[in-house]
Amino acid sequence: MKICITSQGNNLDSEIDPRFGRCKYFIFVDKDGLEFEAIQNPNVEARGGAGIQSGQLVAGREVEAVLTGNVGPNAFETLKAANIDVITGLSGTVKEAIARYKKGEFEVTQGPSVSSKFGLPS
Template identity: 60%
Template sequence: MRVKITATVAVVIKEEGISMKICITSEDKTLDSKVDPRFGRCQNFIFFDTDTGKFEAQENTNAQFQGGAGIQSGQLVVSKGVKAVLTGNVGPNAHQVLSAAGVSVFTGVSGTVKEAIDGYKKGQYKAADTPTVGSKFGMPGK
């Protein structure tokens, strides 16, 4: 009985593992960087594969937009095929794009990117059902 259950669990993990990519908003491009508390206007995105432990960092060129940064950052993250986003806060437009694409957003995340990934794996964060900040939250000077 016990053996059977273990086998089932293993299969599930493997299936999820195929595309279990998550995205962490980051101030810099390494796993030791600090989590950027903004989503749409974060400095970098780190795409982390929880299956292989490999990651890829990408500068967020949307951060400079006067308007629509959240929407286009949402678009970018969705196009990378991620299943979850770890960040500090998410605004209304970005939240709409991410939720339309079925991407879970975990907010209130801080510390280093590595700590965020560990926390996520341990199930420490709660998915945000609604935006956590208003429009233009991440604008410089705000």
């Protein structure tokens, strides 16, 4: 199983992207090692439903948890249906978030943290 972190850059020293559906990169990390894969998010410019598409993308990669800043209602529903834990409210670097996740510092979010269209560029 892997965890997925929304990131503003393509490596572990990048800052966490506060948006889920429209984050710049998804970083997938194997829980045991520091092997990672960064994927550019194709849904950044989606007119609508970015969270659903991103949720589907993440769900297709055997992920047990998503670490992000915020998640909207459609993305939350998609991730929940795929039995993926969602952890919100994160900032700092991807590396720090992974370390804290491993130590079990986070609590799983019980609902969406923002409303629809939150991640749209203003």
